[in-house]
Amino acid sequence: MTQVSQAYPTAGRVILHIDMNAFYCSVHEAEEPEKYKGKPLAVAGSVEQRRGIVVTSSYAARARGVKTGMQVGQALKLCPELILLSPDFELYRNYSNQFMTIAGEYTPLVEAVSIDECYIDITGSKLFGTPLEIAAQLQQRIREQIGLPCSIGVAPNKLLAKMASDLKKPNGISVLRIRDVPAVLWPMPCSELFGIGRRTGEKLAKLNIHTIGQLAVAEEELLIDTFGVYGSWMKQASNGMDHSPVNPAREQSKSIGHTTTLPKNFTKAADIHKVFLNLSDQVCRRLRRQRLLAHTVQITIRNPEMKTITRSFTRSSATENADEVYKEACRLFHDNWSIGEPVRLLGITLQGLEDKDESVLQLDLFEYEKQPVKEKLNEAMDRLRDKYGENAVLTAGMLSDDPSALIRDHKRRGTSLQMDHLRDKGKNEL
Numbered sequence: 259m260t261q262v263s264q265a266y267p268t269a270g271r272v273i274l275h276i277d278m279n280a281f282y283c284s285v286h287e288a289e290e291p292e293k294y295k296g297k298p299l300a301v302a303g304s305v306e307q308r309r310g311i312v313v314t315s316s317y318a319a320r321a322r323g324v325k326t327g328m329q330v331g332q333a334l335k336l337c338p339e340l341i342l343l344s345p346d347f348e349l350y351r352n353y354s355n356q357f358m359t360i361a362g363e364y365t366p367l368v369e370a371v372s373i374d375e376c377y378i379d380i381t382g383s384k385l386f387g388t389p390l391e392i393a394a395q396l397q398q399r400i401r402e403q404i405g406l407p408c409s410i411g412v413a414p415n416k417l418l419a420k421m422a423s424d425l426k427k428p429n430g431i432s433v434l435r436i437r438d439v440p441a442v443l444w445p446m447p448c449s450e451l452f453g454i455g456r457r458t459g460e461k462l463a464k465l466n467i468h469t470i471g472q473l474a475v476a477e478e479e480l481l482i483d484t485f486g487v488y489g490s491w492m493k494q495a496s497n498g499m500d501h502s503p504v505n506p507a508r509e510q511s512k513s514i515g516h517t518t519t520l521p522k523n524f525t526k527a528a529d530i531h532k533v534f535l536n537l538s539d540q541v542c543r544r545l546r547r548q549r550l551l552a553h554t555v556q557i558t559i560r561n562p563e564m565k566t567i568t569r570s571f572t573r574s575s576a577t578e579n580a581d582e583v584y585k586e587a588c589r590l591f592h593d594n595w596s597i598g599e600p601v602r603l604l605g606i607t608l609q610g611l612e613d614k615d616e617s618v619l620q621l622d623l624f625e626y627e628k629q630p631v632k633e634k635l636n637e638a639m640d641r642l643r644d645k646y647g648e649n650a651v652l653t654a655g656m657l658s659d660d661p662s663a664l665i666r667d668h669k670r671r672g673t674s675l676q677m678d679h680l681r682d683k684g685k686n687e688l
Contacts (some may be wrong), residue, residue, distance in 0.1 A: 265388035267414065271381045272389045273504060275411040275419035276361060276396065279428035281374035283316035285353045286343055288405030298322055299341045302330050310519075313345060317428060350374075356404045364392055369504045375423075377416050379504035393431045401429075417500035420452045439498035444471030451495060458485075458492075470496045514544050514552070517605030523562055524601045531588055537606040538584035545608055551576035553610030555586040559595055560603035569594045576612060583608065 266272060278284065282301040287294045298319035300312045312333050315324040322337040334340055354373045362368050364386055367379035386392050393410045400408050409430045411422025421443065422434035434442060443451070449459030451470050465484065467473050473481075474496040481489030494500070516537050524530055534557075545552060556570035569590045577583065587606050595601070 262384050262388050265390075266381065266384060270414050271379055273413055273416055273419040274378045274380055274389070274393055274396070275413075275416070275423040276357070276376050276378065276400075277409045277411070277420075277423040277427075278357065278374040278400075279407040279409055280314055280316050280320075281353075281406070282314045282345065282350060283319075283343075284406045285350055286346075287316070288353070289349065291405070294341065297341055298324065298337050298339060299343060300324055300330070300333055301343050301345050302333075353404060353406065357400050357406065357408070360399050360403065361396065364396065367504045367506050369506055377419060377504045390431065390433070397429065397431060415498075415500040416502055416504065417452060417495055418498055434498075436498045439474075440471065443496075443498070444469060444474060446470050448473050448496075451492075453495060454492065461485075512611065513607050513609045514541050514548075514550070514611070515556075515605060515607030516541050517558055517603060519603045520601065524604075525598050527592075527597050530591060530601060530604065533604050534587045534591070534606065535580075535584055537604065538580040538587060541606050541608050542578060542580040542583055545611075546578050549614045550611045551578050551614050552583070552608035553612070554608065555583055555590070556607040556609055557587050557590045558603065558605035558607070559591065559601055562600050562602045566603075567594065570609070572610060576610070578614065 283294075283299045286299060286301075287296075294316075296318055297316070298321075299316040300319055301314050302310050302312050310330055312324060312326055312328045312330060314326055315333075319333075319337055319340055322340075324333045324337050324340060330342065334342075350373055354370075358368060358370055358376060361376055361378050365378050365380050365383050369377045371377065380386075380389060380392055383392060386395065389412050393412055397408055397410055400406055407428045409423045409427045409432075411419040411425070412431065412433045413419035413422050414436060418434045418436070418439070422432040423430075425432040425434070425442075446469065447459060448454055448462045448467060448470055449456050451473070454462075461484070462468070462473065465476075465480065467476050473492060476493065478490060478493045481493055483489070485492065518533065518537065520533070524533070553576045554570050554572045556568055558566060558568050560566040571586055571590055573582075573586070583606065
């Protein structure tokens with residue numbers, strides 16, 4: 259036990275970042291290895307129509323040049339034998355819960371940051387071995403119990419653990435300490451530092467700051483003048499400093515939203531309204547499931563040239579009702595977009611969220627009389643849809659063949675950042 263204790267710092271923390279490798283494709287391989295194991299796979303949007311983009315690809319496909327974000331048509335040219343799969347988010351959420359549960363057996367300090375990655379603080383987990391032994395155990399158990407590969411970063415903070423997990427993929431375990439930062443991170447481009455990205459990297463290049471090492475020795479005043487407080491954070495991060503704790507609490511959502519890319523350019527008001535109706539229905543379903551109310555309705559509009567605008571309106575009273583969100587979304591659209599101008603993507607995001615149980619609704623007399631009726635109707639519809647599926651109760655306006663109707667299909671729709679399944683799991687455990 260003495261040797262194990264010596265592997266831990268006398269002061270400070272030991273953080274692991276667990277990153278599932280090619281998660282969606284790996285899940286399909288684990289589910290049906292006889293069909294998919296070791297083959298070039300890609301999870302994509304409109305699989306049947308051979309349109310859309312590659313959401314993720316297996317390592318066998320990546321070896322053939324197939325990359326995330328690539329057009330499906332281009333991917334098929336590079337790899338004609340590529341197997342295209344429709345996403346199955348129910349399946350992904352199930353596997354996500356499984357690997358998070360395994361991680362939770364080593365420490366209660368597990369912070370899920372997406373469906374396929376989490377941080378765990380093992381500073382108090384000496385009983386299970388050294389940090390490297392715990393990382394190896396986790397990797398082996400995840401591979402043997404649920405059939406998935408993962409990479410694990412071991413570090414004194416979350417930033418370095420995240421950077422370390424990216425160093426060896428797939429199935430790697432990497433240690434990254436503060437003293438390793440100059441040799442390992444400083445030669446990298448600034449955009450490789452987690453939290454910066456391409457656009458900020460381009461702005462730094464204009465200041466003649468190209469590498470993480472150059473960022474580490476840059477004048478902090480210059481960075482603050484250019485980027486505000488974010489500049490100070492970049493200076494610390496480039497030196498490997500990060501004091502943020504692993505937060506196991508499944509925090510209340512800051513926003514709830516859905517977007518949908520349309521199969522062709524929409525120009526007619528009736529078609530656009532139908533999309534907003536479907537989007538409103540599902541964002542409010544998610545809102546009510548978390549027992550939240552929203553003050554702000556924001557819409558996103560994108561044209562075929564990828565120009566994107568967002569517009570929002572903050573209501574005087576919070577709401578959970580799809581009809582009210584729908585009306586605000588349509589009004590915002592007509593106030594900010596000319597009918598006839600082509601639209602390729604639409605979205606609704608609810609912001610300014612608050613706990614329904616702690617909220618005091620401000621209603622006028624007319625709304626005060628209607629609100630109990632709306633709540634009972636919402637509850638009845640939600641119960642029916644929970645039991646019989648999302649399509650059990652629909653209005654005529656929700657029936658369509660555009661992708662917005664598919665957002666009710668939880669098997670096919672979702673994102674890696676949508677963490678409702680983990681919040682629901684936490685509530686069930688309570």
